[in-house]
Amino acid sequence: MNLQLSADGRLRHLLTLDGLPRAILTQILDNAESFMDVGEREVKKVPLLRGKSIFNLFFEPSTRTRTTFEIAAKRLSADVVNLNIATSSQTKGEAILDTVDNLAAMNADMFVVRHSQSGAAHFIARHVAPHISVVNAGDGRHAHPTQGLLDMFTIRRYKGAFHNLTVAIVGDVLHSRVARSQIHALTTLGVPEVRVIGPKTLLPVGVEQMGVKVFHSMEQGLAGCDVVIMLRLQNERMKGALLPSSQEYFKFFGLTPEKLALAKPDAIVMHPGPMNRGVEIDSEVADGPQSVILPQVTYGIAVRMAVMAMLAGGAAA
Amino acid sequence: MKILIKNGRVIDPMNARDGVADVCVAAGKIVAVGAAPADFHANRVIDAAGLVVCPGLVDLSVRLREPGFEYKATLESEMLAAAAGGVTSLACPPDTEPPLDEPGLVEMLKFRARNLPGPRVYPIGALTQKLDGKLLTEMAELTEAGCRAFTQADAPLTDTQVLLRAMEYAATFGFSLWLRPQDVSLARGGVAHDGAVASRLGLPGIPTLAETVALATILQLARETGARVHLARLSTREGIAMVRAAKAQGVAVSCDVAATHAHLSENDLLGFDSHCHLMPPLRTLRDRDAIREALRDGSIDALCSDHTPVDEDEKQVPFGESAPGASGVELLLPLTLKWAREMGVPLLQAIDLITWKPAQILGVAGGHLSVGSCADICVFDATAEWVVTPRTLASQGANTPFLDHAMQGRVRYTLIDGHLDFEAH
Amino acid sequence: MTASLPDANSLIDALAAAIAPGFDPDTRIVGIHTGGVWVAERLHALLRSPHPIGQLDISFYRDDFSRIGLHPQVKPSNLPFDLEGHAILLVDDVLYTGRTIRAAMNELFDYGRPSSIRLAVLVDRGGHELPIRPDFAGASLHVPAHQNIHLSRLDDGHLTLSIA
Numbered sequence: 086m087n088l089q090l091s092a093d094g095r096l097r098h099l100l101t102l103d104g105l106p107r108a109i110l111t112q113i114l115d116n117a118e119s120f121m122d123v124g125e126r127e128v129k130k131v132p133l134l135r136g137k138s139i140f141n142l143f144f145e146p147s148t149r150t151r152t153t154f155e156i157a158a159k160r161l162s163a164d165v166v167n168l169n170i171a172t173s174s175q176t177k178g179e180a181i182l183d184t185v186d187n188l189a190a191m192n193a194d195m196f197v198v199r200h201s202q203s204g205a206a207h208f209i210a211r212h213v214a215p216h217i218s219v220v221n222a223g224d225g226r227h228a229h230p231t232q233g234l235l236d237m238f239t240i241r242r243y244k245g246a247f248h249n250l251t252v253a254i255v256g257d258v259l260h261s262r263v264a265r266s267q268i269h270a271l272t273t274l275g276v277p278e279v280r281v282i283g284p285k286t287l288l289p290v291g292v293e294q295m296g297v298k299v300f301h302s303m304e305q306g307l308a309g310c311d312v313v314i315m316l317r318l319q320n321e322r323m324k325g326a327l328l329p330s331s332q333e334y335f336k337f338f339g340l341t342p343e344k345l346a347l348a349k350p351d352a353i354v355m356h357p358g359p360m361n362r363g364v365e366i367d368s369e370v371a372d373g374p375q376s377v378i379l380p381q382v383t384y385g386i387a388v389r390m391a392v393m394a395m396l397a398g399g400a401a402a
Numbered sequence: 403m404k405i406l407i408k409n410g411r412v413i414d415p416m417n418a419r420d421g422v423a424d425v426c427v428a429a430g431k432i433v434a435v436g437a438a439p440a441d442f443h444a445n446r447v448i449d450a451a452g453l454v455v456c457p458g459l460v461d462l463s464v465r466l467r468e469p470g471f472e473y474k475a476t477l478e479s480e481m482l483a484a485a486a487g488g489v490t491s492l493a494c495p496p497d498t499e500p501p502l503d504e505p506g507l508v509e510m511l512k513f514r515a516r517n518l519p520g521p522r523v524y525p526i527g528a529l530t531q532k533l534d535g536k537l538l539t540e541m542a543e544l545t546e547a548g549c550r551a552f553t554q555a556d557a558p559l560t561d562t563q564v565l566l567r568a569m570e571y572a573a574t575f576g577f578s579l580w581l582r583p584q585d586v587s588l589a590r591g592g593v594a595h596d597g598a599v600a601s602r603l604g605l606p607g608i609p610t611l612a613e614t615v616a617l618a619t620i621l622q623l624a625r626e627t628g629a630r631v632h633l634a635r636l637s638t639r640e641g642i643a644m645v646r647a648a649k650a651q652g653v654a655v656s657c658d659v660a661a662t663h664a665h666l667s668e669n670d671l672l673g674f675d676s677h678c679h680l681m682p683p684l685r686t687l688r689d690r691d692a693i694r695e696a697l698r699d700g701s702i703d704a705l706c707s708d709h710t711p712v713d714e715d716e717k718q719v720p721f722g723e724s725a726p727g728a729s730g731v732e733l734l735l736p737l738t739l740k741w742a743r744e745m746g747v748p749l750l751q752a753i754d755l756i757t758w759k760p761a762q763i764l765g766v767a768g769g770h771l772s773v774g775s776c777a778d779i780c781v782f783d784a785t786a787e788w789v790v791t792p793r794t795l796a797s798q799g800a801n802t803p804f805l806d807h808a809m810q811g812r813v814r815y816t817l818i819d820g821h822l823d824f825e826a827h
Numbered sequence: 828m829t830a831s832l833p834d835a836n837s838l839i840d841a842l843a844a845a846i847a848p849g850f851d852p853d854t855r856i857v858g859i860h861t862g863g864v865w866v867a868e869r870l871h872a873l874l875r876s877p878h879p880i881g882q883l884d885i886s887f888y889r890d891d892f893s894r895i896g897l898h899p900q901v902k903p904s905n906l907p908f909d910l911e912g913h914a915i916l917l918v919d920d921v922l923y924t925g926r927t928i929r930a931a932m933n934e935l936f937d938y939g940r941p942s943s944i945r946l947a948v949l950v951d952r953g954g955h956e957l958p959i960r961p962d963f964a965g966a967s968l969h970v971p972a973h974q975n976i977h978l979s980r981l982d983d984g985h986l987t988l989s990i991a
Contacts, residue, residue, distance in 0.1 A: 088673075095896065103602065119884065119903040128937035131887035133897075182718055202720035203604040204674030225722065226604030262604055290607060291598035394887070398896025 088210055096395045098210045098219040101228040102269040110273055114238050116391035117384070123160055124386060133394050134163035137194040141167045142184070142209075143222070144200040149358060150222050150232075153382070154197045157389035161397075163195075185209055193217060195396060203227035203262075218396040226260050232357050233266030235388040237274060239381050240312055243353050247274040253306050253348075254280065254297075256316035256338060256365050257287045259327075263357045264316055265295075272296040282306035283338060286327040303337070303344050310348040314355045315340050318365045331364045341367045345375065353377045403445055403820060404428045406438060410450025410781060414457060415754035416770035425455055427777040430820035435771055446822070448815055450781055456753050457769050458490025458521070458778035458818065460760040462580075462658050462706035463634065464731050466523070468511065470499025475711035475798035480731070481520030483797035485824035487707070487732040488780035488813040490521045491761065491768050496528040497555035503528035503539045505547035512548050519823045522778075524550045524764055526580060529568055533557035538568055541577050550764055551632065553580040556681055560586050562619060569629035578630035578765070581620055583641065584682060588612035593722045595683040599668040605722060608683050613641045621648045624655060632763055633657040635708060637682035639692035646701045656763050657701075660708035661737035662728055664693050666803055676717045676724035677803040680708075697755060698745055704760040705741075707734040711799020729799035736809035739784060743810070749784070777820040786812040835978060835986040838949055838965030839866060843873035845963050846916070846947060850874055854914040855941075857881035859931050860902055862920030862978035865986055866949050870918060881906040888930035904934065911939035920978040922948040925959035950988065952976055 089105065091097045096109060123131055139158045141151050151167060158165045170184060185196070195218045198206045203225030210219040223229040237247075244250055252271055258264040258281050271279045272295070281292060282300045293299055300306030307313060318334060328334050345354065354366075354376045362368045371378060407425040412435060414420075419435070426434040426442050433439065464484055467475040484492055494511070496502035502511065508525045515523035527549030531537045534557070541552055552572065559565055559581075572579050589612040594600040596607025617633070621644065624631040636642055636657050645657050662680060667690045670678045678684055696702040710727025717724050730737075734756060742752035761769025768778045789808050792800035816824035855878050858867025864882050871880050882905045886898040917931060928946060935941060947963040952970040970976055970990065977989050 116897065116901050119886075119901045122903050122905075123887070126937055127939055130937065132933065133887045133892055180715065180718070181720070200720065202722045204722070205720040207674045208676075208720045224604075224720075226606075228604070265602070265604060289601035290596050290609070291601050294598040295602060394897050398892060 088207060095398070098206075099230050099392050099396065100206045100210055100219065100221045102230045102233050102266045102273065103228070105273065107273050107275070110234070110237065110270060113234055113388065113391050113395065114241060116395065117234075117238050117387040120387040120390040120394075121384075123390070124383070130160050130162055132162045134158070134161040134397050137163045137397055138192060139163045139165050139195045139197060139393070140188050140193045141165065141197045141222075142170060142188070142199070143168065144170045144181070144198070144205070145223070147199055147223070150199065153385045154220075154222060154389055157386050157393060160386070161390055161393055163393070181205070181209065182212055185212060189214060189217060195220065195393065197222050199223045201225055220392060220396065223262055226262050226265070228266050229262040230266050231385070231389050231392055232263050233270045234392070235381060235385040236267055236314065236355060236357070237270045238384045238388050239355060239377055240353075242380075242384070243377060244311060247271070247276045250276050250311045251278040251309055252276055252280070252312040252314065253282055253310045254314045254316065255282045255303070255306070255340065257318050257322060258283055258292060258316065259287045259289045260319070260322070261316050267314060268295050268297055280306050280310070284328065287322070304347060307344060307347040310352050312353055312355065313340065313345065313348055315366050317357065317359065318361055335364055339363070339365055339367060340370050342369050342373070345370055355381060358382070404443065405446045405448065405817065405820065405822065406442070406444035407448045407450050407455055407779070407781060410453050410455035412455045412771065413749050413753050414771040415750055416457075416758040417772060418750070419771070420748075420750045425771065425779065427779070427817065427820050430777055432771055432773055432775055432777050432779075435773060448781065452783070453781050453814060454749070454784050455771075455779060455781050457757040457771050458780045458816065459488045459734060459756045460764060460766070460769050461489045461492045461709070461731060461734055461756070462704055462760050462763060463660075464489070464492040464494055464707060464709040465497070465711065466494050466515075467711060468498065468514065469507070474713045477514055478518060479796065479798040480709070480711065481515065481518050481523075482824075483795065484731045485520045485816045485818070486796040486813060488735050488782060488816050489731055490778035490780065490816065490818045491524065491764065491766055492521050492731075493524045493526050493550060493764055495526050495553060495555040497533065497557060501528045501533045502526070502549070503531050503533070505540070505543045508544060508547040508549055519821070521818055522766070522768070524548070524766060526550060527552045529554050529579065530559065530564065535559040535561060535564060538564075538571060541572060542575055545575070545577060550766070551578045551580050553634070554582070556582060558586040565619070566623050566627070569623050569627040569631070573627045573629040576630065578632055580632045580634050582634045582682070583613050583616035583620055583636070584608075585612045585616040588615060592683070593679060593726075594671055595668045595685040597668055597686055599671055603671060603674065605671070610638045610640055610685070613638045613682065614644060617641050617644050621645075621653060621655070625653050628654070631655045635660050635663075635682055636693070636702065637663055637685050637689060639689045642692055642696045642701060646696070649701070656703045658704040658706050658760070658763070659693050659697070659702050661705050661730060661734050662708070662803065663690065664697060664705065664741050665737060666690070670803060671721070674721045675803065676719065676721050677728060677801055677805060679721055679724045679726045680728055681726040694741060694745055697741065698747055703755075704763055705734065705738055705755045706760065707731045709797070711797050712801045714800070717801050728802045729795065729797045730802060732795055732797060733790065733802065733804060733809065735780070735782060735813060736811040739811040740809070777817050779815075779817040780813060781815040782811060782813045784811050786810070788812050832976075832988045832990060833966050835949065835988045839869045839986070840873070842947060842949065842963055842965040843870055846870070847874060851914055852877060854916050855881060855908055855910060856916045856918060857883055857906065857935070859917070859919045859927060860884040862949075863918050865978065865980050866920055867918035870916075870947065879907045881908065883931050883934055885927060885930040885934055888934045890926055890930065906938055909939060910935065910941045912942050915941045915944045916947055917944055918947050920949045921976050922946075922951045922959075922961055922964070923954050925955050925957035928959050929957055949978065950976055
């Protein structure tokens with residue numbers, strides 16, 4: 086049973102990009118193109134989701150992601166309610182499903198869910214009534230599908246196509262839901278060579294089985310790349326004996342202008358944010374001419390609008 | 403009470419018997435297999451035509467959840483579930499609250515169980531006080547109170563010196579230690595097998611190394627001390643190979659696997675079904691196939707249910723937050739039959755793994771149908787199909803990965819000590 | 828049935844002839860995807876409008892969205908001019924219930940406040956459900972509710988009306 090697609094192949098929930106057909110991914114990107122223009126109008130709003138209630142259910146705090154979902158929902162004219170459960174009833178011991186049932190009783194149409202546990206969005210999607218859609222806004226290390234999609238949107242805007250690209254994902258793939266979603270999207274969209282670069286402690290077991298080539302050196306891994314995606318390195322990785330220090334990490338895996346020079350001259354540099362300057366990326370690169378990090382944020386809104394519009398429409402069917 | 407079980411296919415591995423015969427039971431004993439004695443007049447005749455008559459099942463791991471976890475399951479419900487599963491003797495791990503680390507607790511459990519219908523309950527004592535891995539329990543006292551062996555269950559034992567001393571002490575008295583090989587540090591934080599599926603799903607992994615590193619230590623200590631060690635719940639191909647090699651070198655070890663692990667693999671986690679959150683984790687298909695083969699060639703000595711009823715609320719959470727374990731005492735027989743069918747293993751050999759062989763590991767008299775022995779008997783229909791649902795399970799825990807799966811093979815009668823403790827309607 | 832339908836190209840000529848007398852060159856011509864854009868392109872040429880043509884995709888404004896969902900091929904709307912204070916000639920191929928026109932007007936107002944909007948359609952097929960009438964219509968036909976009039980364009984740019 087495919088939880089994400091309805092019997093007629095429409096998007097019911099967006100939980101992961103793993104297993105979504107290429108046609109659906111392309112359709113989301115195409116629709117996002119149409120929504121790009123809405124942000125530039127005098128009235129930055131379309132009435133598509135008027136009267137719909139969208140709940141941002143954040144069991145793990147994140148201002149950035151929550152804000153982009155909120156803006157996207159508002160541009161679609163939906164009513165948006167933000168719930169930071171990390172600081173409310175969950176701490177009083179209320180079970181997730183009780184929270185979800187309560188909000189459903191308030192006639193919710195869509196849940197945007199972030200949770201520290203992998204599979205949390207699946208868990209909620211399996212539980213909710215058929216008219217409610219669930220968007221995974223990041224679950225544990227598992228998936229962050231809208232981030233993966235906006236990254237694909239960015240690549241398509243700058244590179245035009247996917248079939249002739251070499252893309253490198255650099256850093257803490259092990260703990261990264263973003264990397265997993267990117268890998269599934271890139272392979273589904275036909276990128277012939279997807280590379281992951283990092284020390285062995287930060288690459289998951291059997292990652293090759295997701296269709297990527299593994300590199301442990303930036304010099305080899307970046308050579309000939311069209312797209313370089315840097316991942317955020319969290320400070321707590323230094324505690325679990327995964328890395329000795331952020332300085333040593335930067336020396337070997339941080340993106341500096343010298344290392345970027347190994348990629349193709351027109352390579353673009355991406356980062357899902359928030360960045361740790363001087364840990365995984367040098368400021369000169371982050372703010373340099375090859376960086377498309379800020380456009381990524383802009384595109385994120387259009388992509389999330391496209392996803393929410395398709396879900397609201399798919400759930401109606 | 404005299405019971406005649408007529409015309410059944412009697413399968414008794416210990417006596418190498420497989421054929422249609424009558425079984426006569428009187429005063430709690432088996433008085434005849436084959437022709438009934440001339441003066442035998444049954445009060446009750448069970449027509450077992452088309453059914454299999456075998457020794458009652460001996461399950462090496464059934465959590466009864468008492469004392470301390472009555473909200474998950476009660477002694478009454480789980481004893482009944484075990485009888486419904488054809489189990490007539492069970493070993494109960496000490497991970498209760500408080501743990502079974504004092505003779506009084508063991509006697510209380512045995513007393514409570516004795517007054518309920520259902521299987522014989524053999525407590526396994528805690529190896530360390532409060533299962534905290536530091537101080538040894540009074541093993542001799544606990545043995546007198548009825549403990550058959552000693553274990554940490556799933557509680558960690560991080561201090562190798564404690565493990566060495568536990569083995570030396572146990573070897574002094576000839577007690578046996580049941581150990582689940584899992585290195586605590588290597589398994590830390592993990593909820594799934596550290597492989598391609600966990601990587602894909604972003605679930606923290608428990609590597610194969612967690613089992614093999616622990617096994618290396620246990621086997622080396624067992625070799626040195628001569629302690630009798632039973633390795634509980636093997637899960638990896640590499641681990642099985644190590645045990646096979648140790649046995650070949652004459653180390654006194656036996657081992658078991660959970661029936662779930664003979665069928666499922668990491669692939670079953672792909673929908674994040676928390677019912678597949680088991681300990682040890684479901685491993686690769688390669689590991690599962692190694693388990694199935696090792697059961698066939700005898701490298702693995704027994705199958706058990708590792709019955710772990712869990713409160714529904716503890717499974718109704720995201721995978722990583724869910725309580726590990728599956729309810730399974732009623733599935734031990736059908737899962738064993740399924741393995742045998744799929745592997746082309748004769749019933750005589752398959753039933754050995756859940757009767758006579760585990761009885762030897764547990765060191766109890768049952769597990770066979772010899773004349774003069776206690777009448778612990780299971781009568782089952784090997785072809786009856788049924789679907790696993792909360793309603794078709796007697797256990798209070800409906801937490802099984804096989805929910806809504808069709809099973810073949812269902813118990814019709816369970817006799818314990820000559821009493822008909824379970825009869826299917 | 829096709830034989831009984833008027834020729835689309837002659838209808839556009841007639842439509843242009845009807846619009847031309849009072850046509851203010853400051854007017855912006857806006858076509859509704861997809862057929863309306865084809866008609867608008869022809870009118871744009873025939874009326875010799877000096878301004879670029881606008882295109883509306885009203886998918887984001889449809890009132891039946893919650894029943895039928897997002898159209899699988901949404902095209903971006905493109906209004907390459909400021910419509911604030913200007914006259915708009917809104918062009919569609921077939922006027923039926925009027926809901927498309929309502930959605931198009933809603934969308935136009937999200938870009939600014941035009942001084943006026945006039946509606947030109949190739950065919951007014953009746954069956955209106957809203958108080959919306961064309962200012963100019965190439966033809967008025969009565970088509971039963973179970974049938975649809977469809978405008979299609981051949982590779983050579985030739986437009987054809989058909990009924991199904």
